[in-house]
Amino acid sequence: MINTISILLALSSLFLFGSSRIRISIRVVIAQGFLLGIAFLLHNEEHLNSSTWTIAISSMLLKGIVLPWLLTFVLHRSRAKLEIEPYVGFGTSLFIGVLLLGFSTYVAWNLSLTSTVRAIPPALFSTALFLIFCGMFLIVTRKKAITQTIGYLVLENGVFATGLGIGHEFPFIVEMGVMLDIFVGVFLMGIMIFRIDKAFDHTDTHRFNTLLDEIAPEHNDSEDMESAQ
Amino acid sequence: MNANNVMMILSALLLSPLLFGVINRVKAMFAGRKGSPLLQTYFDIAKLMKKGMVYGNTTSLMFQLGPVFVLVSVLLALLMVPFGPIAAPLSFQGDFILLAYLLGVSRFFTVLSALDTGSAFEGMGASREVQFAAMGEPTFMLGALLLAIHTGEMSLSGMVREIQFDVLSPATAAVVLLVAAWMMLLLTENSRIPVDDPNTHLELTMIHEVMVLDTGGPLMGIVTYASGIKLWIFSALIANLLVPTLSAGASAQAGIFVGIVLLIAVAVGVIESIMGRVRLRQIPKVLVGTTALVATALIMTLAG
Numbered sequence: 368m369i370n371t372i373s374i375l376l377a378l379s380s381l382f383l384f385g386s387s388r389i390r391i392s393i394r395v396v397i398a399q400g401f402l403l404g405i406a407f408l409l410h411n412e413e414h415l416n417s418s419t420w421t422i423a424i425s426s427m428l429l430k431g432i433v434l435p436w437l438l439t440f441v442l443h444r445s446r447a448k449l450e451i452e453p454y455v456g457f458g459t460s461l462f463i464g465v466l467l468l469g470f471s472t473y474v475a476w477n478l479s480l481t482s483t484v485r486a487i488p489p490a491l492f493s494t495a496l497f498l499i500f501c502g503m504f505l506i507v508t509r510k511k512a513i514t515q516t517i518g519y520l521v522l523e524n525g526v527f528a529t530g531l532g533i534g535h536e537f538p539f540i541v542e543m544g545v546m547l548d549i550f551v552g553v554f555l556m557g558i559m560i561f562r563i564d565k566a567f568d569h570t571d572t573h574r575f576n577t578l579l580d581e582i583a584p585e586h587n588d589s590e591d592m593e594s595a596q
Numbered sequence: 597m598n599a600n601n602v603m604m605i606l607s608a609l610l611l612s613p614l615l616f617g618v619i620n621r622v623k624a625m626f627a628g629r630k631g632s633p634l635l636q637t638y639f640d641i642a643k644l645m646k647k648g649m650v651y652g653n654t655t656s657l658m659f660q661l662g663p664v665f666v667l668v669s670v671l672l673a674l675l676m677v678p679f680g681p682i683a684a685p686l687s688f689q690g691d692f693i694l695l696a697y698l699l700g701v702s703r704f705f706t707v708l709s710a711l712d713t714g715s716a717f718e719g720m721g722a723s724r725e726v727q728f729a730a731m732g733e734p735t736f737m738l739g740a741l742l743l744a745i746h747t748g749e750m751s752l753s754g755m756v757r758e759i760q761f762d763v764l765s766p767a768t769a770a771v772v773l774l775v776a777a778w779m780m781l782l783l784t785e786n787s788r789i790p791v792d793d794p795n796t797h798l799e800l801t802m803i804h805e806v807m808v809l810d811t812g813g814p815l816m817g818i819v820t821y822a823s824g825i826k827l828w829i830f831s832a833l834i835a836n837l838l839v840p841t842l843s844a845g846a847s848a849q850a851g852i853f854v855g856i857v858l859l860i861a862v863a864v865g866v867i868e869s870i871m872g873r874v875r876l877r878q879i880p881k882v883l884v885g886t887t888a889l890v891a892t893a894l895i896m897t898l899a900g
Contacts, residue, residue: 374769377892385885458884465891472899493899 372406373494376528377468380501380521384460387451389442392517393435399498399524400430403531406491410531418539422546426527429546434520437557442513445564452510452571460508464501471496491531498525510573512560516553523549600846604679607854608832612824613637615831615861619788622865637824644817652810654714662709663811663818666702670825673698676752677832680839680853682846683753691751692740696733699785699829702822703729710807717799721806724876728791728803731883732784738890739774739781742897746770756836773893775837780886782830782864786823789868791879801876831860 379395379402386392404427411419442449453460475493502522506515526545617634624631633639651659675686676695684691707726710718744750747758759771784791787804796802799809808819835856839849874882 371769374773374892374896378773378889381885381888381892385881385888457881461881461884461888465888465895468892469895472895476899489899490896 369406369409370490372402372409373491373528376402376406376524377494377497380498381461381464381468383501383505383517383521384464385457387457389449389451389511389513389517390439392451392514393438393442396438396517396520396524397431397435399521400435401427403427403524403527404431406528406531422539422542425543425546429550430520430524434550434553437553438513438516441557441560444561445513451514453508454510454573455508460504463504467500467504468493468497471500491528495525495528495531498522498528501525510571512556512563512572515572516556516560519556520549520553600682600850601685603847604682604850604853605674605685607850608674608679608825608828611854611857612828613641613821615827615858616824618858618861619865619868622862623869626866626869637820641817641820644812644820645814647813649813649815652713655712655810659709659712659810660815662705662712663815663822665705667818667822667825669698669702669705670822670829673702673829674825677829678753678756678836679832679850680756680836680856681849682853683757687751687753689750691753692736695752695829696736696740699826700729700733702826706807706819709811713810715810717806718809720799721803724803725807728784728879728883731880731887732781734887735777735781735883735890738887738894739778742770742774742890742894745894745897752833752836756839759837770893770897771837773889773896775834777886777890777893778830778834778837779860779863780882780889782827782834782860783867784883784886785830786827788864790871790874790882793873796873801873827861828857831857834860 376399379399383392383395386395404423407423407426408415408419455463472493475489475496498521502518502520502525505518505521507518509515509518530542614634614637616637617632620636621631621634649660673695676684676691676698678684678687703725707722710722740752743755743759747755749755749758783789787794792803792805793801794805796805799806804823808816811819832853835853838856839853
């Protein structure tokens, strides 16, 4: 069962590599949030208590409902186009995705883990590594700020899955703290995208590089000085 | 070659045009129409066979020979496809490679006879056909590799004999992905929606139909029949992965197998009814996605 979930997680991330629609990408992230919550419950089948239920439910609520809702809200309010603009094309992204999956599977099977920290279901551990790589790749190769936030969420899903995959339980308070961190992170990103969009009419990070108002006058000054000399 | 083989080959030869009838009937049901008869393709082929031959002035002998070569190569390929528990008449180590290239030969002759007409439209169709086929080939080869690793056999019949479709086993997940990827391959290779629309009559968007625009009469009948056999080959490859292992008699197993093949035709009909054709420029993306799917399954098989 956990194997099936990890395969679904890997496939959904590959789908993100090839998808050109922001809205569908957000839905995929929703699905990942719920899959991870279910995986967490399955993983702790033997000792289900109030704290495991709290972590699972709050993680599903946060990653499956609240954060995607926030992203959809920002998406609708900003005048961003609904299409993803990548630096690396979708076909190339998919190809790199498969290579990354192969690499993370290789790493997961060859990593020497200690007896306390073991990759209990290796499929889940390799998927977790893959999700982390995916998140980083999405952050680096997509132009819009909102798609980078999606990459951040995938990265975080990877971190959560790693916790599951090495079969070592984080204490309740750590899990909740991490979740609060993500919430605040994505919340701030959402507000910032919203404000940037209001101020500059776009959230294309590529074009932020041209915002060089403060450097340009300095350059003029030095030229003036040179000419004065 | 025993009685079972003869029976299976005969059923393939007789039933393959029926697949088109099933697909069209399902599509008609989705559209709320009554639809053409299930045996319509047989009628079409019979009608075409009675007609005379008309050749364009620009065509050479290649144009006339092309469809015959196509039919012969798909019939040879058919000999290598196992029918569930009944092994294929022609089975040896690495036969899946010959199967892939026999299908390649049939495509080669379709393309040659299309180019022979000198029509710009047919050349365009030929170019597209070859492009998409090249992108679909990794899906077949990686899938065959997956099966070889999964079962430890190097012939298609051996793979099918060893494969156990068991829903609870984790290794089955890879096979399920393979079924999905090969279903996409079936749609690509047989020019179905979402890659190509067999009903379209706009030359600019057609792929397979545009290559046979100048073909008519008995040659068109041969082309239609050969495409039926090709559809049967791909459906049978997928059905082989899904067929349950039962301790029933040979005829009962054959019946189950043919039933699964017909169900795949129903699935194709459903897909065609609920999906639109993908834009031509988007098709490579879909095919790369399919390859990624089967590569994922392969990685999982290697790891697990």
